[in-house]
Amino acid sequence: MSERHPIIAITGSSGAGTSSVTRTFENIFRRENISAAIIEGDSFHRHDRKEMRARQSEAEAEGNMNFSHFGPENNLFPELEQLFRSYSESGGGRRRKYLHDPVEAAPYGQEPGTFTPWEELPPNTDILFYEGLHGAVVTPEVDIARYPDLLIGVVPVINLEWIQKLWRDKHVRGYSTEAVTDTILRRMPDYVNYIVPQFAHTHVNFQRVPVVDTSNPFIARDIPSADESICVIRFANPKGIDFPYLLQMIDKSWMSRSNTIVVPGGKMDLAMQLIFTPFIWRMMERRQRNVGAL
Template identity: 85%
Template sequence: MSQRHPIIAITGSSGAGTSSVTRTFENIFRREGVKAAVIEGDSFHRYDRAQMRERQAAAEKAGNTHFSHFGPDTNLFPELENLFRSYSESGVGRHRKYLHDGVEAAPYQQPPGTFTPWEDLPSDTDMLFYEGLHGAVVTPEVNVARFPDLLIGVVPVINLEWVQKLWRDKNVRGYSAEAVTDTILRRMPDYVHYICPQFEHTHVNFQRVPVVDTSNPFIARDIPSADESLCVIRFKNPKGIDFPYLLNMINNAWMSRANTIVVPGGKMELAMQLIFTPFIWRMVERRQRALGAL
């Protein structure tokens, strides 16, 4: 953790909804005049799209049916840890982008599914903002979770997570339902060992719970809407959280435990705004004081 160079990390599985949380933070940054260095977790995959297909085919031929994007063999965990360390210490680091589709790739004149070259972060940022799969990953070799000042987990109940992934990958990325299902099954061991354990390190978890039937996510025709869900918000350390204020500001919110508030799904973004804007104020104030003391 760092007062001069704070880090916010959003972590969650593929299809969890981390991109929606990122948009909320972008709105807060814009409103509060905060300049953040934005890091996408996909940029720390070890292989580009073509290489990953080759590696996966070779793994399956060797009998490994669980080769996935979730584990250490296919990600640059040490490089991610080094980025967090170097930024927290001196506000510097190196990053790149993963170009998901033709729109993202066009400005770089590269094929989709490739990485841009590594480059230095901008030198005048107020904080680092990470969104991806491994913002709180801990293994015997690395501990990424120790560096962020604010760690946020996005964890829909598993059937909803699968519904969201199936819908996105079929309708946005053009995959068949069979291909997406195969990916879900292949990733399961790494999901259990490298995704789920991160949420014991997060400071706040957002878990969307549908109130409609998602018992068979593989036949769902659409994603349950915000109004068809609840959002369970759990604080690891509720000290300093003004629950009476949140309950007063968010209609129909209630507390299920001493560290947990439940809000209507349609109020999830409002809850994020109310919860995280004061966090960012405090980060900016501490940063200004620390820089002024130099």
């Protein structure tokens, strides 16, 4: 953690909905005139798309049917930890981009599924913002979770997470239901060992819970809408959270535990704005005090 160079990390599985949370923070940064260095978690995968497919085929030929993007062998955990450490100490570090599709790849003249070259972060940013799979990973070799000043988990109930992944991969990426199902099954050991444990380290978790039947996510025709959901928001340390204010501002919200507030799914963005804007104000005030003291 660093008062001069704060870090916010959003962590969640593929299909969890971290991108929508990122859009909320981008709106806050724009409104508050905050310069953020944006880090995409996919850029810290070890292999590009073609190499990953080749490595997966090799692993399956050797009997390893659980080779996935979730585990340490296919990610640059030490490099991600080094980025967080470097930024917290000096406001610097190195990043690259993973180009998911032709639209992202076109400006770089590269193929989709490849990485851009490593480059230095822009100078004089106010904050580092990470969104991806591994913002709170802790293993015997690395402890990424110790660096972010604000760690947020996005964890929809598992059937909803699968529905969201199935819909995205089928409708946006053109995969079949069978191919997505195979990916879900292949990733399960790494999901249990490297994704789920992160949510014990997060400061705030957002869990969307559908209130419609999602008992068979593999035949769902659409994603339950925000109005067909509730959002459970859990604070690891509720000290300083103004729950009466949140209950007053968010209609039909209620407390399920002393550290947990439940809001209508359609109010999730409002809840984030109300909760995190004061967090960011305090981060920027501490940063300005420390930078001004130099």
